[in-house]
Amino acid sequence: MKFSPLVDELIQSLRCLPGIGPKSAQRMAFQLLERDRVAGTKLANTLAQAMLDVGHCQSCRTFTEDALCPICVSHKRGHANVLCVVETPADVLAIEAGGHFNGRYFVLLGHLSPLDGVGPEELGLNLLEKQLADGGISELILATNPTVEGDATAHFIADIARHYQVSVSRIAHGVPVGGELEYVDSTTLALSFNGRLPL
Amino acid sequence: MKFSPLVDELIQSLRCLPGIGPKSAQRMAFQLLERDRVAGTKLANTLAQAMLDVGHCQSCRTFTEDALCPICVSHKRGHANVLCVVETPADVLAIEAGGHFNGRYFVLLGHLSPLDGVGPEELGLNLLEKQLADGGISELILATNPTVEGDATAHFIADIARHYQVSVSRIAHGVPVGGELEYVDSTTLALSFNGRLPL
Numbered sequence: 271m272k273f274s275p276l277v278d279e280l281i282q283s284l285r286c287l288p289g290i291g292p293k294s295a296q297r298m299a300f301q302l303l304e305r306d307r308v309a310g311t312k313l314a315n316t317l318a319q320a321m322l323d324v325g326h327c328q329s330c331r332t333f334t335e336d337a338l339c340p341i342c343v344s345h346k347r348g349h350a351n352v353l354c355v356v357e358t359p360a361d362v363l364a365i366e367a368g369g370h371f372n373g374r375y376f377v378l379l380g381h382l383s384p385l386d387g388v389g390p391e392e393l394g395l396n397l398l399e400k401q402l403a404d405g406g407i408s409e410l411i412l413a414t415n416p417t418v419e420g421d422a423t424a425h426f427i428a429d430i431a432r433h434y435q436v437s438v439s440r441i442a443h444g445v446p447v448g449g450e451l452e453y454v455d456s457t458t459l460a461l462s463f464n465g466r467l468p469l
Numbered sequence: 470m471k472f473s474p475l476v477d478e479l480i481q482s483l484r485c486l487p488g489i490g491p492k493s494a495q496r497m498a499f500q501l502l503e504r505d506r507v508a509g510t511k512l513a514n515t516l517a518q519a520m521l522d523v524g525h526c527q528s529c530r531t532f533t534e535d536a537l538c539p540i541c542v543s544h545k546r547g548h549a550n551v552l553c554v555v556e557t558p559a560d561v562l563a564i565e566a567g568g569h570f571n572g573r574y575f576v577l578l579g580h581l582s583p584l585d586g587v588g589p590e591e592l593g594l595n596l597l598e599k600q601l602a603d604g605g606i607s608e609l610i611l612a613t614n615p616t617v618e619g620d621a622t623a624h625f626i627a628d629i630a631r632h633y634q635v636s637v638s639r640i641a642h643g644v645p646v647g648g649e650l651e652y653v654d655s656t657t658l659a660l661s662f663n664g665r666l667p668l
Contacts, residue, residue, distance in 0.1 A: 272562055274533035276519050283515040286508035287486075288500045294488070300559060301487045302516075303523055303532050304578065309485035310520040316482040318513035320475050320498070321506045333502050334473035359499060363471055379503065 277303070329401075331394050332359045332377045341366075341374060349373040351408045353401070355427060357381055357415055365413065373411075376401070381419040382426055393423070395430065402434040412440045416461075476502070528600075530576045530593050531558045540565075540573060548572040550607040552600070554626060556580055556614055564612065572610075575600075580618040581625055592622070594629065601633040609637045615660075 272278055277299065284295035302310035326332065327339035334340070341347065341362070352373030356362055362375050378393040390396070401407060410431050414420035424440055431438045444462030445454050454462075471477060476498065483494035501509035525531065526538035533539070540546065540561070551572030555561055561574050577592040589595070600606060609630050613619035623639055630637045643661030644653050653661075 272565070273531070273558065274523075274535060274538055276515075276523055276534040277532050280515050280519040280523075283508070283512040286501070286505055286512055287497045289493070289496075296559060296562070297488075298486045299519075300532070300557065302485070303519065306485055307520045309482070310516055313482040313485055314513045314517035314520060316475075316479050317501075317509055318517070320479040321501065321509040321513060324473075324475055324479075324502055332472070333476050333499070335475040336473060339473055359472065360495060363495070366471070 326379075327377075330375045330377055331379055331397070332362055332375065347372055347374055351406055352411065353407050353409070354411045354413050355398070355424075356413045357420065357423075361413065373409075378414070378423065381414060381417075381423040383419055390426070395427065398427070399430055402431060402436055405435075407434075407436055410436050410438045412438065416443045525578075526576075529574045530578060530596070531561055531574065546571055546573060550605055551610065552606050552608070553610045553612050554597070554623075555612045556619065556622075560612065572608075577613070577622065580613060580616075580622040582618055589625070594626065597626070598629055601630060601635055604634075606633075606635055609635050611637065611639045615642045 273281070280299045280303075281292070281295045284290055284298050285292065287295075290298070302313075320335075323335040324333050325335065327334045327342055328337050329342040330339060332339050332341075336343075349372045352371075353376050354365065354371060354373055355376045355378065356365070357378050357380060359377055359379075362377060365371050365375075376394075376398055378395075380388050380393055382388060382390070382393065402410075410427070412424040412427060414424045428438045428440075442465050444458065444465055445451060451459070472480070479498045479502075480491070480494045483489055483497050484491065486494075489497070501512075519534075522534040523532050524534065526533045526541055527536050528541040529538060531538050531540075535542075548571045551570075552575050553564065553570060553572055554575045554577065555564070556577050556579060558576055558578075561576060564570050564574075575593075575597055577594075579587050579592055581587060581589070581592065601609075609626070611623040611626060613623045627637045627639075641664050643657065643664055644650060650658070
């Protein structure tokens with residue numbers, strides 16, 4: 271026992287946060303105890319409520335405490351019939367930050383990984399197929415990560431979508447804006463050549 | 470609004486933790502929501518309880534949910550009449566990790582800093598003086614940080630202790646073990662020369 275039981279337990283509990291080791295957890299615990307009990311209590315309450323109430327959007331599977339997420343219920347999405355498939359809710363945020371996409375999303379919450387027991391069902395692909403079957407979706411943009419698993423997932427979804435009247439595309443991979451060719455890896459360079467556009 | 474209100478609030482609340490920016494907070498929130506709701510709920514409960522129950526040890530001022538901390542109530546401290554004065558509870562842990570000190574502690578929870586409104590009372594020096602006046606303390610080891618404020622605090626406490634039958638010492642400052650002279654700053658080197666011991 272290093273400190274009193276409750277302080278020890280707080281430090282241990284903080285270690286469930288990603289990237290937080292024993293030293294950081296200790297620093298966090300002391301900071302909250304010493305300087306900011308109000309914020310600490312608020313965090314405790316919000317955390318308890320979120321762990322209990324936050325579920326998945328019935329339409330796009332992102333995190334929300336309501337039946338549908340703000341994007342799915344919004345009437346301001348001009349291209350509501352365009353569906354962008356991403357791996358995580360953070361990807362939704364990254365795309366929304368750009369502000370160039372005005373359709374809806376479908377969040378897989380992962381990628382196909384049979385060895386980890388993640389198959390089509392875990393990714394909610396039956397829900398996606400149902401949405402495709404119901405009609406109302408004219409285009410599917412596959413924005414999974416450019417990794418082996420992300421690519422495999424994209425191809426798997428493209429195969430499903432082929433049965434329906436939907437145009438399917440994959441986001442472009444190539445040299446990022448501001449990047450220097452010299453430092454870009456050869457696979458990315460090859461992709462950027464394959465995906466070249468007429469000018 | 471980026472996500473649904475509750476998820477947004479969770480991300481905002483997590484930013485009260487030291488060193489956690491918007492991206493890390495978002496990662497933490499998603500990790501807990503996606504993978505570890507049990508740990509998240511446990512953290513929420515422990516945090517709420519700690520913010521409410523953890524106070525200060527009536528003897529040494531470290532954090533504890535009881536009246537006295539485990540070190541102050543322990544009967545196994547061989548040198549219970551030796552008091553080591555440190556700035557923070559984390560310092561207690563650092564010294565305890567060494568296992569070479571077997572006395573008790575007094576935690577200032579800061580250092581003298583008149584501009585920030587931290588005077589002798591905020592550091593509990595009246596409590597320390599009462600303990601000195603009560604007798605039972607034969608030696609005072611000042612282990613405040615080797616900073617301007619820490620040194621000033623140490624000298625201030627030494628002045629108080631001079632009125633009582635107590636031997637007062639300051640921990641040695643010099644070249645750390647495993648350090649290389651070449652890379653040690655000149656102030657530390659000067660201190661290590663001043664504090665040289667006969668061999």
